[in-house]
Amino acid sequence: MNRDDHLLRAVRQVTAAASARFTYLAESIARALEPSATQLQELDRAYNATGEYLIECAEFDGQVVQVHAQGSRQMGTIVRPMDTQREGFDIDLVVRLANTAFSRYGGPEGAALLLDRLFTALNRYAERHGLGIERWERCVTLIYAGGMRADFAPVIDDPLYALPHGEHHGRIPDRDRRNFISTNPKGYCLGFDSAARVAPVFRLSKALTANFADARKADLVPLPEATEVFARLLSRFVQLVKVHRNMSFAELKGGGDLAPTSVFLTSLFAKAYAILAPQPHDGPLDLFFDIVELVPSLFEREILHPGQQHWKLMNPFAQSDNLASSMNTPARQHAFTQWHTKFVSDLEGLMGAIEGNQGLDAVINSVDRAFGHRAAQAVLQQNAQRRDGSRALQRAGFVVAGAMPIVTSARAHTYFGGPAT
Template identity: 50%
Template sequence: MKRKSRKDHFVRALMIREPATFRPQRRAYTRLSARFFHLVDAIAQAHEPTPTQLAALERSYNSTGDFLSECPEFSGLLVQVHSHGSRRLGTIVRPRDGSREGFDIDLIARLAPSARYKYGGDQGPALLLDHLHRALSRYARAHGLRLHRWERCATLEYAEGMCADIAPVIDAPLLSGPHGDTHGLIPDRELRLFNSTNPRGYAKRFDLAAAISPNFPTAEIIAKAMDSARRADVAPLPDAEEVFDRLLCRLVQLLKLHRNVAFGSVKEQDLAPTSVFLTTLAAMAYAVEAPMPHASPLELLLDIVERMPLQFERRRLPGGAEEWVLPNPSAPTDNLAESMNDPLRQGAFFAWHGRLLEDIKRILDAIENHEGLDVLLKAVKIAFGSRGFTAVQQMEMGRQESSRRAGRTILLASSAVIPVNVAARPHTFFGA
C-alpha cells in the first residue's frame, strides 16, 4: 500500500471548513520562549534583505519617483512616491518565487485631489493606468528594465531580481472615519472604477497595534531568566526587551514564511492566503491578546495564532457557500478578505492554519525534549524550508563552537589557580 505524503494530507484537508481544533499544550517556561524566539530571529533574518539590498531598493524607487515627478503625464499632480506594505510595516520577507534573490516592494504614486478632475468618468481609471504605464515605459527603456502591466498597477524589474509594484492613488480625504485624512482612490481598469484604499492609514493602524505592550505579570522574572539564558549559552540570545518590541512584526514574518513553504511557488491556481489578509488577522489578534496577562511571549504567540480565524466574519450564502468579510477600518467598502471568497481558498486557509500549529508544536517538542539538532533541523525544514534549515544549522553550529571555546577558557583559567577535575557537561543545544 502506497504511503500518503504530507502534501497528500494537506490537499485532502482543503475541504475542511472549520478552524483547526488542535491546541498545542501550553508552555509557560521562559527559557523555552527565549530559545524559540532566538530560532525565529535566525529564520526571519535569513529571509530579510541585507542593508546593501535595502539601500539598493531605496535608490531604485527614489530614482523612479524623481522620474515620475518630471513626467508630463503627471505635471503638477504627483505629490509623492512612497513605499507601503511589508517594507513599510517591517515585515518584509523573500518572495515565494525561489528562482531569484531579489525582494518585492510595493510603491504608491500619490496624486493630488485635483487629479480626480483629469481622470473622472468611466474611462478615467484606464486613462490613469495608461499614463502610468506610458511614463514607466520610458523609464524602463532608459535603464534597461522590464515592465509588466496589470489591472491596478505596473511592475518594474530592477537589477538583481528586485521588483516594485507601482500603483497610482489619488488623494481623497474623508471627513469621518479613522485616518480619513490619508484616504485615497485606486483605479481598476477591468471594473472601470476607482476603489477605496488607504495604505498610509493601514500602516498607522498596524503601528498602533504593534505599539501595544504585552502584559507579562512576571516580566521582570522573564527578563532576568532570558538574560541568564543568554549568559549561560555564551552565544547571544535576543534581549527580552527586543523580543517584546518586535513581537508582532516577527509573528507576521513567521506566518508569511510558513505560508510560502506550505503552498510552494506561485502556481496557476494559487490557493495561498494573501499577505494583507494574514497581516491584518495577526494585528487584530495581537491587539486583543497583548493586553491580557500571559505567562510568556511564547504563550502570547500561540494565543494570537489560535485567535486569527475568529477575526473575520463568515456569512453563509444561499447554496451553502460562504462570504468572508474583513473590513479595512481606514477605507470604507474595502474588504481585505475579498480574495479569500473561493471555497478551495477558504478550505486551504483552515488546512494551513492547522498545519502551522502542528509545525510549531513539533519544533517546541524538539527544543523542550532535547531531541537533538538533527530532529530540530528536520522540524524547521518542514515548517520553514531549506533557507530556514540552513540559518538554524549555522546558528547552532556557531553556538556549539562558542560553548566549546568558553569551556576551554574557563578550564584553563581555573587550572591556573587550583587543580580541578571538571566533568564535561553534555550539550543539549537548547538547554533546559
C-alpha cells in the same frame, strides 16, 4: 466570538526555556528570510530614483507629489517571495497624486487613463535603464537587476476625516479600470504600528530577559536586546506566518493562486495580537500559538448557500474595503482551512521538540517542516556561530549559557516591571 470569550481559552503552560528558544529561532529565521540592511538600502535607493523620475515626468504635469513604500516594507514584515528560485524581494509602492488630479482623471475613462499614463512613463524609464516591466489591473511592476520587483500603484488623495487616519485616505483604480475605490495604505500601516505597540504581558519575562542577556554574550552575530525583540514581536509573528504560507503553497501546482494574501493574514494577526498580547502568557511561544489558533474566528463568514461562503474583513481605514475579498472562492477558502490546520500541527510539532528537550536535530526537522530548508539552515548556522562564540568566551574566562540556553524559572512578572495579575 466576542472579546470576553478569548479570556476563557485554555491556558497552555510553556516553560521560560522553551519560549526563549522559540524567540531565538524566530529571530534566526526572520534574519535569514528578510532583506539585510544593505539590501534594504538598495531597495530604497532603487524606488526613490524611480519616484523622483515620476514626480518630474511630463505625463503627470506635477500632480505626483510623492512615491512611498507601503505594506511589508513599512511594517517590517517583508520576507522572501514564494518563488524559492528567485533571490530578489518584492516591494509595494504608492504613486501619490494630489487631489486636483481628479479634475483630469475623475471622468468615466479616468481610471484607465491614469493607469495608461503610469505605464507609459514607467515603460520609458524601464527602457532607459534596462529594466523589466509588467502591466497589471491596478498597478505596474518594474523588475530591477537582482530580481527585485516593485509594484507601483496610483492613488489620488481624497481625505476622509471621519475614518481613523483619514487624512491619508485616497482613491485607487478598481480592477475593471472604470472607477476609483477607497484605499488608505499609509493609514493601514499606522494602524498596524498601533497594534504592534501593544505591550505583551509575559509571566516569565524576567527569565526571558536573563536568557537573552546570556545568549548575547555567546553570539558572534549578537541578538538584539530583549526590549527590542519584544517591541517588534508582531512583525516577527507576521513574518513567520508568511514564511509558513510560502513554504506550504510553493510546491503545490497553482499554489500561488490559492495562497491567502499577505494583507488578509497581516490584518488577522494584527487583530489577534491586539486582543491577546495584553493577556498574561508565559512567553512569545504560547502567545504566538494562541494567535494562530484565534485568527479563523476574526472574520465574518456569511453562508450564501450550502458549500459557499462570503468572507468579510473590513478595513477600518478605508470605505467598504473588504480585505478578505480575494478569499471569496471555494478553492481559496478550502485551501486556507487546510493550511491553517497544517500550521497548527507544525507548531505543535515544533513546540514539542523545544519543550521536550528532544535535541537540536528534532528542532531542526520541525523548523524545516514548518518554515522550509533555508530557515532550517539559518538556525543550524546561527547555532554553530553561538557555539564558536561560547568556546571563545570560555577560553577568555567567562561563564556563558549553552548553545540552546536553559534558564531557571522566575516568579510571575510582567515584562514592564509590575507583578503579573
